[in-house]
Amino acid sequence: MTITTRIRDLKEQEKLIAEHELLLDTIAHDIKNPLAALGMSIALLKKIPEKGMDRFPTLVKHIESCIQNMNGIVADLMQSHWDQNRYEAVDEMLDLENILEDVRLTLASQIEESKAVIKINIGPSELTFSRRKLRSVIFNLVDNALKYKSANRIPEILITSYRENDSIVISVTDNGIGIGPQNLESVFVKYRRIFTAIDGNGVGLHLVKEILETAGGKITVESELGRGSIFRVYLPVSKR
Secondary structure (H helix, E strand, O other): OOHHHHHHHHHHHHHHHHHHHHHHHHHHHHHHHHHHHHHHHHHHHHHOOHHHHHHHHHHHHHHHHHHHHHHHHHHHHHHHHHOOOOOOOOEEEEEHHHHHHHHHHHOHHHHHHHOOEEEEEEOOOEEEEEHHHHHHHHHHHHHHHHHOOOOOOOOEEEEEEEEEOOEEEEEEEEOOOOOOHHHOOHHHOOOOOOOOOOOOOOOHHHHHHHHHHHOOOEEEEEEEOOOEEEEEEEEEHHHO
């Protein structure tokens, strides 16, 4: 074996290890999210008085949505094993509004509990991407907007999409606790947590960044401590 061949093999091994690490992080994180939503829905069910059973069908729908999400994650894992352990989600033509509806249903319990107001202003809606990956990206951003809400006001989240040069941009704006300028880059570092008093594992935004950069996109953040944040996802139009 020549040195060149050996170097090529080592690089391929490093690539496979990185893919598997991202796969495991993504699956662990994506299963954790619907499980948390499921637990909250069950907690709300326990609080319903006998005379308030009119809310029962809605909460059952939330639970069914969480179970469907977990089934999808498990199916993705099985498919990756069948494909010689290479986790390559298939791109397809998507409607962003449908993805947003999936996310809203999954987070319904958190939205109801926090009384959050979510506004949507969608321009470009059709794009080509992996359904599971785009849903994970949007889910993480909206989930964080709910999780890091301000104690002094009702959460308000604005989701928009627009065309900018060769990208479709999806922005998620919130009025939460915000991020200080010294921590803007840290939010994307794996296991780095800024607000340790709030439940989390420091993986979500790291995964979002990895997913987007692997697909030729990127994510940016603007924030002001105490006022809120704007996360912008850039997806290349060439993926359409």
